[in-house]
Amino acid sequence: MLQRSRQINYKTDRELERMRVAGRMVAEVHKLMQAMVAPGVTTGDLNEAAHAKMKEMGGIPSFLGYVVGGKAYPAVLCISIDDEVVHGIPGRCMYRGKLTPDRKLEEGQVVSIDCGVIYQGYHGDSAVTLPVGKVAPEVQELLTVCREALWAGIRKIRPGGKLSEVASAIEGEVRRRENEKTGRYGIVEEYVGHGIGTKLHEDPQVPNFCSPQLLRNDLVLKKGLVVAIEPMVNLGTHKTRTLADGWTVVTKDKKPSAHFEHTVAVTDDGFEVLTLREDGGATH
Ligand code: MF3
Ligand code: CO
Numbered sequence: 001m002l003q004r005s006r007q008i009n010y011k012t013d014r015e016l017e018r019m020r021v022a023g024r025m026v027a028e029v030h031k032l033m034q035a036m037v038a039p040g041v042t043t044g045d046l047n048e049a050a051h052a053k054m055k056e057m058g059g060i061p062s063f064l065g066y067v068v069g070g071k072a073y074p075a076v077l078c079i080s081i082d083d084e085v086v087h088g089i090p091g092r093c094m095y096r097g098k099l100t101p102d103r104k105l106e107e108g109q110v111v112s113i114d115c116g117v118i119y120q121g122y123h124g125d126s127a128v129t130l131p132v133g134k135v136a137p138e139v140q141e142l143l144t145v146c147r148e149a150l151w152a153g154i155r156k157i158r159p160g161g162k163l164s165e166v167a168s169a170i171e172g173e174v175r176r177r178e179n180e181k182t183g184r185y186g187i188v189e190e191y192v193g194h195g196i197g198t199k200l201h202e203d204p205q206v207p208n209f210c211s212p213q214l215l216r217n218d219l220v221l222k223k224g225l226v227v228a229i230e231p232m233v234n235l236g237t238h239k240t241r242t243l244a245d246g247w248t249v250v251t252k253d254k255k256p257s258a259h260f261e262h263t264v265a266v267t268d269d270g271f272e273v274l275t276l277r278e279d280g281g282a283t284h
Helices: 013-036 043-056 139-156 163-176 212-216
Strands: 077-081 083-087 108-121 122-131 193-195 202-206 228-231 232-234 240-242 249-251 257-259 262-266 271-273
Touching: 013 043, 013 108, 013 122, 013 262, 043 077, 043 108, 083 108, 083 139, 083 232, 083 257, 108 139, 108 257, 122 139, 122 257, 122 262, 139 163, 139 228, 139 232, 139 262, 139 271, 163 202, 202 212
Parallel strands: none
Antiparallel strands: 077 083, 077 108, 083 249, 108 122, 193 202, 193 228, 228 262, 232 257, 240 249, 262 271
């Protein structure tokens, strides 16, 4: 977490052009995923369809084979159901010499789909949590809170703005939406947003809450910076643990979690969301 120095890659207009294409491809995959998500569909079905769609568009999956802590991620998507926060592994993927177990989506679940695509060397990264059929009202509200927190953060993006303003806006939006009925939400701290470009994860880190450490190490936003903003909000505790598969992050109290993410560029006078769906059927 401690960042003594930061190496930030500000993108030229030429680079941004490629990142726009990567972002549009991510949005197209999400459009397909939204159309497919329903009771009975399996995580393996979604992962394979996403891979086929990327190939058809001329994109490469960002996550497949991506190495974190010496382990290569075995799938195209991260699919995290209910109490799974992030990095859930879809079914029918080869991992540790075996196929991962496939799982059918069930009515009432929430499923987070995280997707990254590379186009001409540049990454786009976006996540959305979708309801499977009808879900409990407090869980539907959790999705709204997390999506609105993402957008509260996005709206702070402009040249001269600060990273701490983005983080505070995300945290503030979650807290603003709490009441007696909802109780206190957990904002995940161990996983944060990130710069993005020729690498999936670049500097700076983009936390979803403000802290003395962030204020000490704040960053003034400049045109050409591109970040993936990705709040993870839990119905209960903010605390998480990782399952024995080495990837799947779950809430400690087994309550549901939501995750929304967009890739956003700092423009001359504000922001541009590179992973926004153009068809008007925006889910996030
Ligand atoms: N959106 C996630 C992130 O930025 C996805 C990474 S999954 C990994 O961390 F497997 F590729 F690490
Ligand atoms: Co990300």
